[in-house]
Amino acid sequence: MGIQLAFYFFAAMTLGFALVSLFHKNVVHSAFSLLGTLLGMSGLYVTLNADFLAMTQVLIYAGGILMLLLFGLMLTKPSETERSLKRIFVAVILAGGTAVLSAYKMAGTVWSSGDGELPASTVKEIGLEFLRFDEWLIAFEFASIVLLAALVGAVHIARRRFPIDDTNALLKAEQGGAN
Amino acid sequence: MTPESQIVWLLAVPLLPLVAWALQVSFGRFLPRQGDWLPTGAMGLSAVIAVWMFIGVLSGHDAGTGTLVSAELANPLTWKFFFSDPALTEGLAGFQAGILYDPLAAALLAMVAVVSFLVHLFSVGYMQGDSRYNIFFANLPLFTFAMLAMLLSDNLLFFFIFWEVMGLCSYLLIGHLSQDKEKPRTEAAWASFKAFMTTRIGDVCLFIGMMMVYDKFGTLSFHGLYAAVADYTANGTHWEGWLTAAGIMMFLGAVGKSAQFPLHVWLPDAMEGPTPVSAMIHAATMVAAGVYLTGRLFLLFSPEAQLVVACIGAFTAIFAATIGITQFDIKKVLAYSTISQLGYMICAIGVGGVAAGLFHVITHAIFKACLFLGSGSVIYGCHHEQDMRKMGGLRKKMPITYLTMLASTLAISGVPFFAGFYSKDAILAKALEKSMVTGDWYWAAPFWLLLAAAAITAFYMFRLIFMTFHGKPRDHGSEHAHESPWTMTVPLIVLGTLAIFGGKFWLTDPMHAISGGDEPWFFQIVDDPTHAEFATIDLHDGHTEAAHDSHELAGHDDHDIAHTAHVRAMFMSIAAAGSGILLACLFYLWGILSAASIANRLGGFYRLVLDKYRFDELYNATVIRGTTVLSGFLCWVDENVIDAFVLNLAKLHRGGASLSGVFDKYVVDGMVTWVGETTVAAGQTLRRLQTGRIQQYVYFTLAGALALAAVSLLGIF
Amino acid sequence: MPLSAYLVVSVALFVIGLAMVAARRNLIYVLMGLELILNAANLNFVAFNRENPGDLDGQIAAIFVIILAAAEAAIALAIVLNLNSRIQSIRPDDADTMKD
Numbered sequence: 002m003g004i005q006l007a008f009y010f011f012a013a014m015t016l017g018f019a020l021v022s023l024f025h026k027n028v029v030h031s032a033f034s035l036l037g038t039l040l041g042m043s044g045l046y047v048t049l050n051a052d053f054l055a056m057t058q059v060l061i062y063a064g065g066i067l068m069l070l071l072f073g074l075m076l077t078k079p080s081e082t083e084r085s086l087k088r089i090f091v092a093v094i095l096a097g098g099t100a101v102l103s104a105y106k107m108a109g110t111v112w113s114s115g116d117g118e119l120p121a122s123t124v125k126e127i128g129l130e131f132l133r134f135d136e137w138l139i140a141f142e143f144a145s146i147v148l149l150a151a152l153v154g155a156v157h158i159a160r161r162r163f164p165i166d167d168t169n170a171l172l173k174a175e176q177g178g179a180n
Numbered sequence: 181m182t183p184e185s186q187i188v189w190l191l192a193v194p195l196l197p198l199v200a201w202a203l204q205v206s207f208g209r210f211l212p213r214q215g216d217w218l219p220t221g222a223m224g225l226s227a228v229i230a231v232w233m234f235i236g237v238l239s240g241h242d243a244g245t246g247t248l249v250s251a252e253l254a255n256p257l258t259w260k261f262f263f264s265d266p267a268l269t270e271g272l273a274g275f276q277a278g279i280l281y282d283p284l285a286a287a288l289l290a291m292v293a294v295v296s297f298l299v300h301l302f303s304v305g306y307m308q309g310d311s312r313y314n315i316f317f318a319n320l321p322l323f324t325f326a327m328l329a330m331l332l333s334d335n336l337l338f339f340f341i342f343w344e345v346m347g348l349c350s351y352l353l354i355g356h357l358s359q360d361k362e363k364p365r366t367e368a369a370w371a372s373f374k375a376f377m378t379t380r381i382g383d384v385c386l387f388i389g390m391m392m393v394y395d396k397f398g399t400l401s402f403h404g405l406y407a408a409v410a411d412y413t414a415n416g417t418h419w420e421g422w423l424t425a426a427g428i429m430m431f432l433g434a435v436g437k438s439a440q441f442p443l444h445v446w447l448p449d450a451m452e453g454p455t456p457v458s459a460m461i462h463a464a465t466m467v468a469a470g471v472y473l474t475g476r477l478f479l480l481f482s483p484e485a486q487l488v489v490a491c492i493g494a495f496t497a498i499f500a501a502t503i504g505i506t507q508f509d510i511k512k513v514l515a516y517s518t519i520s521q522l523g524y525m526i527c528a529i530g531v532g533g534v535a536a537g538l539f540h541v542i543t544h545a546i547f548k549a550c551l552f553l554g555s556g557s558v559i560y561g562c563h564h565e566q567d568m569r570k571m572g573g574l575r576k577k578m579p580i581t582y583l584t585m586l587a588s589t590l591a592i593s594g595v596p597f598f599a600g601f602y603s604k605d606a607i608l609a610k611a612l613e614k615s616m617v618t619g620d621w622y623w624a625a626p627f628w629l630l631l632a633a634a635a636i637t638a639f640y641m642f643r644l645i646f647m648t649f650h651g652k653p654r655d656h657g658s659e660h661a662h663e664s665p666w667t668m669t670v671p672l673i674v675l676g677t678l679a680i681f682g683g684k685f686w687l688t689d690p691m692h693a694i695s696g697g698d699e700p701w702f703f704q705i706v707d708d709p710t711h712a713e714f715a716t717i718d719l720h721d722g723h724t725e726a727a728h729d730s731h732e733l734a735g736h737d738d739h740d741i742a743h744t745a746h747v748r749a750m751f752m753s754i755a756a757a758g759s760g761i762l763l764a765c766l767f768y769l770w771g772i773l774s775a776a777s778i779a780n781r782l783g784g785f786y787r788l789v790l791d792k793y794r795f796d797e798l799y800n801a802t803v804i805r806g807t808t809v810l811s812g813f814l815c816w817v818d819e820n821v822i823d824a825f826v827l828n829l830a831k832l833h834r835g836g837a838s839l840s841g842v843f844d845k846y847v848v849d850g851m852v853t854w855v856g857e858t859t860v861a862a863g864q865t866l867r868r869l870q871t872g873r874i875q876q877y878v879y880f881t882l883a884g885a886l887a888l889a890a891v892s893l894l895g896i897f
Numbered sequence: 898m899p900l901s902a903y904l905v906v907s908v909a910l911f912v913i914g915l916a917m918v919a920a921r922r923n924l925i926y927v928l929m930g931l932e933l934i935l936n937a938a939n940l941n942f943v944a945f946n947r948e949n950p951g952d953l954d955g956q957i958a959a960i961f962v963i964i965l966a967a968a969e970a971a972i973a974l975a976i977v978l979n980l981n982s983r984i985q986s987i988r989p990d991d992a993d994t995m996k997d
Contacts, residue, residue, distance in 0.1 A: 008898045012906045019913045019933055028925055035929050038910075042936050045906065048898065051943045051956050054963075058939075061963050066932060066970040073974040074925055077981040085922065088875075092920035095882045096912045102886065103908045106893055112901045113948050126953050127960070137957055144964045151968030159975035872993030875927075878918060 008048045015041030032070050039063050053124040186233070190281055193230050193293060194328035196222040197321035204321065208314035215314055219321035220300040223293070226328070230293035237286040280334030280402060284538060288472060289331050291542045292465050295549050296324040298671035299460040302553050305667035306456055306560055311361035316454070319356070323349035327465050331472065336390050336400040339473070343437070344383065346466050351376040353461060354453040371452035378446040382436015386473075389429030392422065393480065406479045419482035427485035430477055431492075438470025438522045441496040445795050447519055451511040455556030458511060463518050463552050464545035471525040471541050475534045487622065490530025490611075494626035494633075497523030499793070501636040505643070506779075506790040509566050510555045513644050517592065518548055520633055524607055527626050533610030540603035543679075547588035547600055550675035554585035557668050558648060561661040568647040570655035577661045580669045582649045584676030589645050591679040593638035594757040599679050601753075604634060605746075608753050613745035627749075631756050638760025646768035903944035911937035924977050924987040928970065935966045 018037030025031045039062040046055035131141045200222035208215035281289075300320060307316055323346060330342035355372030357365040394400055397408040413419050434440070439447035450462050461467070474489060481489060497520045504516035521544050528537030559566055561578050575582045591600035611627035653661075663669070766772045779786045788794060914933030917926055939959040946955025981987050 005898055008902065012902075015906065016909050016913070019910060022929060023913050023917050023921075028923060031926065031929065035932070038933065039936070042910075042940065045903070045940060046943055049903070049943050049947050051946070051959075054939075054943060054956050054959055057960060057963055061967050062932070062936075065967055069970050069974050070925060070928060073928075073977050076978055077925075077987050078985065085920075088920045088922070091879055092916045095879065095886065095919055096916040098886045098890075099882075099915060100908065100912045102889055102893055103911075107901060107904060107908070112899065112904070123953055123956060127957060130953055130957055140961065144961055148964060148968050151971050155971040155975035157975075158972065159978040874989045874992065875919065882915070882919070 004048055007044065011041045011044030011048060013041075014038075015045060017041075028074055029071075032067065032074060035070075036063055036067055039067065051123060053127050186236075186281070187279060189229055189233060190279055190332060193226050193233070193289060194325050194332065196226040196229075197296075197325040197328065201318055201322040201325060204314065204318040208318055214317065216304050216317045219317050220297070220304060222321060223297040223300045223324060226324075227290075227293040227297040230290045230328075233281075234286045234290035237283055278334045279332045281332060284475070285331050287542060288468075288538065289328060291545050292324070292327050292331065295464045295545055295675075296320075296327070296460060298674060299456045299464075299549065299553070302459070302556070302668050302671045303454070303456040305665045306556055307454060310356075310454075312356065312359060315359075316353075316356055319349055319352045320457075320460075323353065323461060323466070327469065330469060334401055334403070336393075336402070336405070339476075340383075340386065340390060343386075343433075343469065343473075346461075346469065347376065347379050347383065347437075350379070350450070350461050350466055353457040354450045356454055356457065357452065365452065367449075368452040371446075371449040375446040375450045378443050379436040382433045382443055385429045385436070386433025389426045389431075389433070392426035392429065396422075396426075402476055405477075409480050413482075419484070423480070424482040424484045427477070427481040428488055430480070431474060431485065431489055434470030434474045434526070435492065436470070437473070438467045438526060439519050440470070440492050440523060440526055441499055442795075444496060444500065444519050445792075445799060448512050448515040448792065451509070451515050455511065455552060455559060458515070459549045459552030459556065462515065463548040467518060467522055468525070468541045468545060471522060471529065471537060474526055474529045475538050478529055478532075478534050486530050486532070488530075490527050490614075490623075490626045493523045493525070493527025493530050494611075494629040495523070496520065497527060497633040498629045498636070499523075501633045501640065502789055503792050504640040505636065506786065508568050510558065510568050510571075510644065510648065511552075511566055513568070513640060514548070514551055514555055517551075517637065517641065520637060521548065521592070524604065524630060524633070527630060528607040528610055531611045531614040531623070531626060533607060536603065536606035536610045540600075540607055543591065543599040543603040546675055547591040547679040550584055550588040550672060550679055551592070553668070553672055553675065554581050554588065557581040557664045557672060558585075558661075560664050560668065562655075563660075565655065568644065571648045571653070572651040573649070573653040574661055575649040578649075578663050580663060580672060584672040584679075585649075586645060587676045588679045589641045593641055593761060594634055594753050595761075596754060599681075601757075605750050605753050608634070609746040609749040612749045613741055616741050616745055631752055634753055635756035635760040638757045639764045642761050642764030643768050646764060650769060900944055900948060903940060907937045907940040907944070910934075910940065922988055922990065924973075924980070924989055927989060928973050928977070931973075932966060932970070935962055938962060 015038050018034040018041060021034040022031040022038065025034060039058060042062075043055040043058040046052075046058060131137050197219065200219040204215050204218055208218070211218065300317075303316065303320065307313055310316060326342045326345035326349060330339055330346065333339040333342060351372045354375050355368050358367075358369035358372065390400060393405060397405060397412070399405060399408060409423070413423070432443075436443045447462055447467070451458050453462070478486075500516045500519035500523060504513050504520060507513045507516060521540070525537040525540045525544070528534075528540060557578065558571065558574060558581060561574070561581070562571060565571070587598070591598035594601045594604045608627065608630055611630055615624040615627050767775050791797070911934055914930045914935075914937060917930030917933060919930075921927060921930070939962050942955040942959040942962070944955075946953065949955070977987055980992055984991055986992075
């Protein structure tokens with residue numbers, strides 16, 4: 002009963018903040034409401050007994066990715082937020098189509114109704130899985146390499162620089178400096 | 181004499197004039213006297229060699245037994261100097277050419293060489309002052325070379341080649357005066373053209389005949405042909421139609437060359453040439469080549485072909501003689517006389533008297549050359565006057581010319597003991613013999629025609645003598661006539677002497693027909709080839725003994741008939757000659773009868789004969805007009821049918837090409853262009869899809885994914 | 898709670914993310930939409946993992962997705978910053994130089 006209540010609560014929290022971030026005009030507000038969504042997701046993981054994942058969700062999403070988004074917002078010029086009816090129409094069609102199709106399929110499928118037997122704590126198991134050579138070790142190491150490459154690549158891409166062929170931009174920058 | 185040295189001497193006979201020609205044509209202008217001595221001297225040497233060789237042939241003959249003593253001459257000398265490898269000419273025996281020197285060739289070689297030499301000598305005097313003197317003396321030896329080489333040829337092909345060279349020389353010499361630098365004679369050009377074209381008709385026929393026999397027998401050698409024909413016709417008993425046709429075709433070559441009816445028209449016009457040329461080519465040698473050819477090919481003639489030969493000869497003899505009566509140009513009279521006499525010879529061969537015919541060739545060559553040269557002397561003496569009506573009384577002024585021409589006239593008329601008597605008598609005897617042996621009326625016709633021609637010949641020849649030499653001078657020119665220089669009289673004397681005694685020289689017993697003595701040796705040497713060749717074949721086969729015996733028996737009967745015929749023919753020919761001379765005396769010597777009144781009484785017929793039976797006009801109207809019309813028609817066809825066809829074909833092609841060009845331009849190119857343009861247009865159209873906007877790509881991606889999901893989930897398909 | 902409840906939440910979250918990617922005219926919103934979509938997928942992984950308790954493959958896959966999402970977010974934000982420095986805009990419609 003307690004889990005059911007928790008589920009409803011976290012589900013409502015997730016979808017509600019997601020809708021807020023979808024519809025809100027202010028991008029900063031949207032970003033912060035996304036924090037609510039991510040925390041709600043973390044709660045849903047908990048209801049699924051995925052405690053390590055819930056913690057990771059909070060750490061990486063709320064603490065890392067969302068902070069990156071906020072930095073991005075701060076470093077760029079606030080974009081126009083006026084709505085385009087044409088886009089909304091397209092988005093509604095696409096999203097609605099996806100929703101209708103998914104609902105149709107889900108309604109036509111017999112799902113397992115019973116609660117699965119949840120493991121008590123998954124932290125240790127997950128750690129062992131990652132360290133087992135015949136299971137996830139290679140992928141785990143590759144993931145670390147991917148992260149490293151992504152970090153180096155991100156630094157390289159985001160580095161402020163003037164391309165060699167963009168002499169006009171360079172001139173403008175110098176003139177601007179002189180003025 | 182060994183055969184090898186014989187060959188060397190024989191080759192010298194034609195090659196000396198050839199060398200003379202080569203030198204004369206190259207350097208004649210620069211030599212003293214324009215080099216006339218060079219060909220004349222060469223011909224003299226040639227004549228000496230030819231006569232010497234001929235004496236060698238005579239010495240190989242024993243008149244007493246009538247057999248050939250010399251083994252070399254029993255087998256005719258044949259030297260193959262040119263041959264092709266039989267291995268290379270598959271299916272054919274290989275072509276061989278060489279020298280054939282048998283008594284027949286020997287006699288004619290000596291005659292031609294001597295007459296040619298005398299004509300050369302005569303020309304030195306006669307052609308004095310001609311603007312193309314050196315050219316004349318270049319053409320003359322070339323002609324002689326061709327004639328001598330032709331006589332020595334042992335095969336039809338080389339015979340034909342030299343025959344054509346002679347035709348060319350005849351053309352050049354007849355047209356000699358047409359190129360005169362002072363007063364060129366158009367008539368001479370036309371005459372040479374006419375002579376060349378008319379003889380060409382015969383030559384083409386001869387060539388066709390040659391091809392026919394070569395196709396069948398694979399050889400053109402005379403002796404090869406004799407053997408092949410004897411074999412093919414079963415010793416002359418079974419003749420096929422094509423062989424008759426081939427014989428007649430080859431005979432037509434002789435008809436053209438010897439000016440026989442119907443190709444006789446060129447010879448009178450050929451008198452446009454200088455008189456020595458007329459004497460040599462158109463009286464003594466070249467025209468006799470046709471007779472020689474006919475004699476050589478006699479064994480190839482079927483009985484039908486022989487009848488054709490005899491009839492053409494006999495008809496030409498009488499036909500030309502009648503024209504001869506009416507002519508006034510001294511050379512024209514002699515020209516028709518020549519045609520007539522050639523008819524005699526041809527007819528003689530047609531009736532089987534090859535030896536008689538060729539005997540007449542030789543005697544005729546002598547006295548006709550003498551007559552022509554005499555007429556040349558007369559023309560020269562009368563300052564180039566040729567009309568007999570303006571002559572007369574030349575007997576006193578030109579005694580040598582008169583006497584030699586009289587001797588020749590007596591010879592041609594057939595007065596006993598002159599040369600022509602023997603040969604003409606032999607021909608008449610042969611003709612009578614043939615008609616008696618066969619008993620057919622159409623074989624009798626030649627004899628009577630020839631007999632009438634003999635009488636007419638005597639008449640017109642004495643008419644010529646009386647009009648020219650007797651009576652009073654009828655013109656200024658003949659009043660101041662003079663005898664010719666020695667270069668002209670010497671040949672006359674030589675020939676005149678031969679005309680008197682020549683006949684006897686050839687014969688050991690001239691009156692053998694009456695006395696029952698041996699055959700004249702000439703007839704023994706130049707035997708009618710019929711018996712000898714076919715008898716050889718008989719013996720060679722060995723199993724035709726019976727046939728040989730029957731032939732012997734038949735020969736015995738024939739001998740009796742021949743004897744009877746000979747006696748009868750001799751008296752008839754003497755009577756004919758006598759009557760002809762008597763008539764001529766009545767008309768032209770004593771003036772008892774008037775030629776003019778007779779001519780008036782005959783009226784139209786006289787004019788017809790005077791116009792030479794209007795053959796020139798007939799040929800103009802038919803052959804020449806026909807040829808012109810035909811060539812005009814062919815020209816029209818060429819222009820309007822063939823050209824039009826070709827042009828239309830070209831137009832058609834051009835139309836097709838332009839059609840295919842259109843196809844290429846609009847269909848092929850169009851397709852290529854359409855593909856390209858469509859690609860470009862599609863690219864331009866689809867390019868708008870590539871907006872570069874990320875979210876649009878997202879739309880498309882999602883829409884595609886949705887569509888796929890819808891398809892798979894809803895099971896639409 | 899039954900599995901289908903989680904699936905409904907997951908679908909709803911996915912649709913919201915999709916709409917965010919499709920409709921908003923700001924690259925930051927697009928990135929946020931992508932995060933929502935990834936979270937929806939993660940929720941599915943984890944929810945289906947509960948039906949198969951023998952191993953933790955679903956949760957581990959979700960962890961890898963989170964790792965990749967972190968890398969993706971880092972690179973994408975670097976690109977956004979670069980784009981902003983080049984065209985002074987982070988509107989996806991303005992970044993259409995690929996058209997030409």
